[in-house]
Amino acid sequence: xxxxxxxxxxxxxxxxxxxxxxxxxxxxxxxxxxxxxxxxxxxxxxxxxxxxxxxxxxxxxxxxxxxxxxxxxxxxxxxxxxxxxxxxxxxxxxxxxxxxxxxxxxxxxxxxxxxxxxxxxxxxxxxxxxxxxxxxxxxxxxxxxxxxxxxxxxxxxxxxxxxxxxxxxxxxxxxxxxxxxxxxxxxxxxxxxxxxxxxxxxxxxxxxxxxxxxxxxxxxxxxxxxxxxxxxxxxxxxxxxxxxxxxxxxxxxxxxxxxxxxxxxxxxxxxxxxxxxxxxxxxxxxxxxxxxxxxxxxxxxxxxxxxxxxxxxxxxxxxxxxxxxxxxxxxxxxxx
Amino acid sequence: xxxxxxxxxxxxxxxxxxxxxxxxxxxxxxxxxxxxxxxxxxxxxxxxxxxxxxxxxxxxxxxxxxxxxxxxxxxxxxxxxxxxxxxxxxxxxxxxxxxxxxxxxxxxxxxxxxxxxxxxxxxxxxxxxxxxxxxxxxxxxxxxxxxxxxxxxxxxxxxxxxxxxxxxxxxxxxxxxxxxxxxxxxxxxxxxxxxxxxxxxxxxxxxxxxxxxxxxxxxxxxxxxxxxxxxxxxxxxxxxxxxxxxxxxxxxxxxxxxxxxxxxxxxxxxxxxxxxxxxxxxxxxxxxxxxxxxxxxxxxxxxxxxxxxxxxxxxxxxxxxxxxxxxxxxxxxxxxxxxxxxxxxxxxxxxxxxxxxxxxxxxxxxxxxxxxxxxxxxxxxxxxxxxxxxxxxxxxxxxxxxxxxxxxxxxxxxxxxxxxxxxxxxxxxxxxxxxxxxxxxxxxxxxxxxxxxxxxxxxxxxxxxxxxxxxxxxxxxxxxxxxxxxxxxxxxxxxxxxxxxxxxxxxxxxxxxxxxxxxxxxxxxxx
Numbered sequence: 019x020x021x022x023x024x025x026x027x028x029x030x031x032x033x034x035x036x037x038x039x040x041x042x043x044x045x046x047x048x049x050x051x052x053x054x055x056x057x058x059x060x061x062x063x064x065x066x067x068x069x070x071x072x073x074x075x076x077x078x079x080x081x082x083x084x085x086x087x088x089x090x091x092x093x094x095x096x097x098x099x100x101x102x103x104x105x106x107x108x109x110x111x112x113x114x115x116x117x118x119x120x121x122x123x124x125x126x127x128x129x130x131x132x133x134x135x136x137x138x139x140x141x142x143x144x145x146x147x148x149x150x151x152x153x154x155x156x157x158x159x160x161x162x163x164x165x166x167x168x169x170x171x172x173x174x175x176x177x178x179x180x181x182x183x184x185x186x187x188x189x190x191x192x193x194x195x196x197x198x199x200x201x202x203x204x205x206x207x208x209x210x211x212x213x214x215x216x217x218x219x220x221x222x223x224x225x226x227x228x229x230x231x232x233x234x235x236x237x238x239x240x241x242x243x244x245x246x247x248x249x250x251x252x253x254x255x256x257x258x259x260x261x262x263x264x265x266x267x268x269x270x271x272x273x274x275x276x277x278x279x280x281x282x283x284x285x286x287x288x289x290x291x292x293x294x295x296x297x298x299x300x301x302x303x304x305x306x307x308x309x310x311x312x313x314x315x316x317x318x319x320x321x322x323x324x325x326x327x328x329x330x331x332x333x334x335x336x337x338x339x340x341x342x343x344x345x346x347x348x349x350x351x352x353x354x
Numbered sequence: 355x356x357x358x359x360x361x362x363x364x365x366x367x368x369x370x371x372x373x374x375x376x377x378x379x380x381x382x383x384x385x386x387x388x389x390x391x392x393x394x395x396x397x398x399x400x401x402x403x404x405x406x407x408x409x410x411x412x413x414x415x416x417x418x419x420x421x422x423x424x425x426x427x428x429x430x431x432x433x434x435x436x437x438x439x440x441x442x443x444x445x446x447x448x449x450x451x452x453x454x455x456x457x458x459x460x461x462x463x464x465x466x467x468x469x470x471x472x473x474x475x476x477x478x479x480x481x482x483x484x485x486x487x488x489x490x491x492x493x494x495x496x497x498x499x500x501x502x503x504x505x506x507x508x509x510x511x512x513x514x515x516x517x518x519x520x521x522x523x524x525x526x527x528x529x530x531x532x533x534x535x536x537x538x539x540x541x542x543x544x545x546x547x548x549x550x551x552x553x554x555x556x557x558x559x560x561x562x563x564x565x566x567x568x569x570x571x572x573x574x575x576x577x578x579x580x581x582x583x584x585x586x587x588x589x590x591x592x593x594x595x596x597x598x599x600x601x602x603x604x605x606x607x608x609x610x611x612x613x614x615x616x617x618x619x620x621x622x623x624x625x626x627x628x629x630x631x632x633x634x635x636x637x638x639x640x641x642x643x644x645x646x647x648x649x650x651x652x653x654x655x656x657x658x659x660x661x662x663x664x665x666x667x668x669x670x671x672x673x674x675x676x677x678x679x680x681x682x683x684x685x686x687x688x689x690x691x692x693x694x695x696x697x698x699x700x701x702x703x704x705x706x707x708x709x710x711x712x713x714x715x716x717x718x719x720x721x722x723x724x725x726x727x728x729x730x731x732x733x734x735x736x737x738x739x740x741x742x743x744x745x746x747x748x749x750x751x752x753x754x755x756x757x758x759x760x761x762x763x764x765x766x767x768x769x770x771x772x773x774x775x776x777x778x779x780x781x782x783x784x785x786x787x788x789x790x791x792x793x794x795x796x797x798x799x800x801x802x803x804x805x806x807x808x809x810x811x812x813x814x815x816x817x818x819x820x821x822x823x824x825x826x827x828x829x830x831x832x833x834x835x836x837x838x839x840x841x842x843x844x845x846x847x848x849x850x851x852x853x854x855x856x857x858x859x860x861x862x863x864x865x866x867x868x869x870x871x872x873x874x875x876x877x878x879x880x881x
Contacts, residue, residue, distance in 0.1 A: 048757075049756070049757045049759070049760055050756075050757045050758065050759025050760040050761075050763070051759050051760070051763055052759065054759040054760075054762050054763045055758055055759035055762075057762075058762065059727075059762065059776060059777070059778065060393070060483070060791075061483075062483075062798075063766075063798075065479060065482075065483070069477075072477075100385060101383075101385050101386070102386075102476065103544065103545070103562075108562065111562065112563060115563075167594055167595070167598070170595065170598045171598060174598060174602045174604075175598050175601045175602045178602065181602075181604060182595065182598045182599040182602045182604050183590060183595055183598075183599060183604070184564065184565075184588065184590075184604075185564065188375065188377050188565065188586050188588060188604075189375070191561070191564065191565055191567075191586075192558070192559070192567050192584075192586070299591060299592050299595075300592055300594075300595050301595065302564075302588070302589060302590040302591065302592070302595060302599075304561075304562070304563030304564045304589075305563075308563065308591070309563070312591070317759070
């Protein structure tokens with residue numbers, strides 16, 4: 019097992035190299051001079067040249083790439099061309115916000131998706147089945163941006179039940195110093211229940227928005243996995259033994275049906291980390307997604323390169339964890 | 355638990371009322387709170403609350419009034435500017451504002467070798483843009499800076515620069531505490547450092563991506579101000595989300611609302627639409643390197659054929675006006691009474707085209723910007739409307755665009771775009787800042803028929819003279835000439851001066867938006 023983990027980790031190195039190369043090349047493909055984009059309508063040719071020099075754009079392409087890789091290897095993710103703040107610093111600070119949001123969205127998907135999926139499978143062709151499947155279709159196809167704004171207008175602007183965005187109310191934001199950056203955790207650690215409650219209220223709408231697509235996917239996957247398992251011989255045997263239906267489904271069927279479900283949860287979580295861009299933008303969520311989004315808008319190459327690299331790394335690591343979790347769920351799978 | 359939460363919320367709300375916190379919805383994040391080292395509007399907006407500048411502007415206008423300096427005058431030849439400082443003004447860290455402190459700030463911006471420029475990444479790009487160059491560079495307008503006595507500072511210039519007080523008073527150049535800069539080093543003005551000025555509010559906390567918190571400066575020199583205890587800049591980049599936050603009451607006031615939302619604002623009884631006086635121009639540049647456009651009659655025909663009033667009405671409504679002038683209305687003193695816009699007259703335009711030798715019109719590539727700017731919120735649709743007008747007089751328009759960076763760069767590469775849309779927002783309240791970047795010889799982005807950068811000598815000479823003439827009346831006369839000349843040349847056809855749309859909740863009063871883009875929040879009250 020451990021040698022497997024080690025081998026997988028070593029296998030990550032070429033993957034990550036590939037990612038850095040891809041990110042670097044893709045940025046080169048964007049037409050236009052980033053220095054000009056940063057300067058806008060203003061700026062003399064001299065200023066343009068000075069900025070190009072500063073951003074290193076005058077050096078040959080391979081030198082730029084090698085510098086980037088060498089810096090990454092020494093832990094230097096570069097400084098933002100716009101704010102001149104080290105990118106690593108900024109990513110570190112924003113990381114908890116994105117992680118908390120992705121976790122909450124996953125929770126929404128898991129807590130709602132799995133039970134509904136099971137029920138839909140068990141009561142195949144019932145009203146509940148049809149309804150949940152139609153709704154999940156809507157969920158998958160709904161534009162995130164539209165859904166987010168819809169929720170804001172309904173629950174924040176009209177009903178005043180929940181805040182429109184941000185992670186904490188303005189007043190709390192002023193007098194509360196986070197410890198870990200995970201606000202829910204920080205609220206508990208500092209015994210500030212009002213912070214915990216406020217952070218939770220701010221989390222609901224973004225988590226729902228971000229969780230809708232994985233929720234819909236998860237419901238469908240659970241249902242189909244469950245249906246397949248339920249038609250297996252051992253389920254029939256279990257039933258024949260006279261086990262209660264509840265036990266058949268939850269004990270025998272579910273455990274085996276969970277395998278593809280876990281894969282999807284892992285994949286979706288990875289996607290959420292990077293895909294939170296739109297949700298974070300609508301809800302002014304100070305995470306990595308909105309940081310990368312801004313980097314793209316500003317043509318801030320170091321930010322985009324490092325941001326994508328970090329998200330990709332996490333994505334790959336999450337996949338590794340998913341693979342490993344198979345062993346726990348299905349003892350037939352062994353790692354050598 | 356729930357009750358406790360509610361109680362907590364009520365207490366927080368109660369505190370909010372007692373404390374008077376003003377929440378501003380910011381459309382982005384400040385880049386830095388270090389004066390002279392930024393060019394973005396958001397940084398200036400936040401800095402404006404923390405720092406004062408040498409001169410200030412009358413609220414809502416571009417007219418200069420006293421700031422940190424109570425009086426200033428220039429030598430008869432216009433090359434020496436002397437500023438007398440207000441006495442007894444303290445920085446928020448308790449140190450005193452004096453001539454040495456001002457000199458310290460200026461040298462930091464001007465001198466690339468200044469030892470207090472600790473941060474290697476810092477650019478200080480605005481100084482050479484407004485003052486010709488850094489210390490030691492050929493074009494540098496500033497020659498020397500002298501401390502005359504404790505409260506008098508003197509600028510020796512290489513050439514007369516009548517707009518000097520307006521330029522040095524622009525929002526980029528807030529005077530910061532030398533002690534704080536020395537103490538913080540490279541961290542000064544960043545989220546982990548301090549930002550210390552003499553302004554109405556002092557920096558409490560900057561949480562990047564989230565909010566900047568300012569508190570009332572208890573030692574502020576203007577008695578009775580500011581009117582609130584605290585200002586919070588909440589970062590909400592998406593315009594739709596910002597409007598939602600305003601409607602929900604999460605924020606009290608905000609800027610940069612898309613013009614399309616004006617009706618929505620007016621329909622909401624909790625909100626007020628607020629217009630910022632225009633300080634920009636959106637124009638259609640006509641490049642004489644394209645043969646038909648080298649004839650002024652053709653360019654005038656185009657100016658006559660575009661129904662500017664209808665276009666402005668359709669795309670800006672109350673938020674725009676068109677007057678045929680290159681400078682915005684706040685520059686009225688420098689505008690010629692003789693200039694009245696070309697009347698919209700397709701027949702006359704057609705006749706003019708025929709007279710110039712194009713009775714059947716010609717083909718024209720018209721470039722529109724790929725991005726929305728304050729002066730052209732929806733460039734493509736506006737370009738389509740202009741194309742329709744031009745086709746009525748026989749000019750067959752082909753609409754073109756490309757990515758923003760290439761658009762900006764390629765327009766300056768000979769022979770340049772045939773016709774293109776662009777605009778300008780001013781930095782400081784002087785016509786020089788509008789004319790020089792566009793018409794000073796050589797004109798970097800318009801070309802003659804040989805493909806060389808265009809130079810209209812007559813106009814160039816007027817501008818050079820106007821930029822260096824100390825006498826105000828003489829300057830007015832020269833800029834009025836420039837107004838007439840640019841109008842008749844029609845190298846750039848001004849389409850619009852747009853008023854950016856802002857919004858506030860009804861309980862906010864005393865907010866006077868400045869045409870220059872940033873104003874002090876010290877006069878704002880919250881009921």
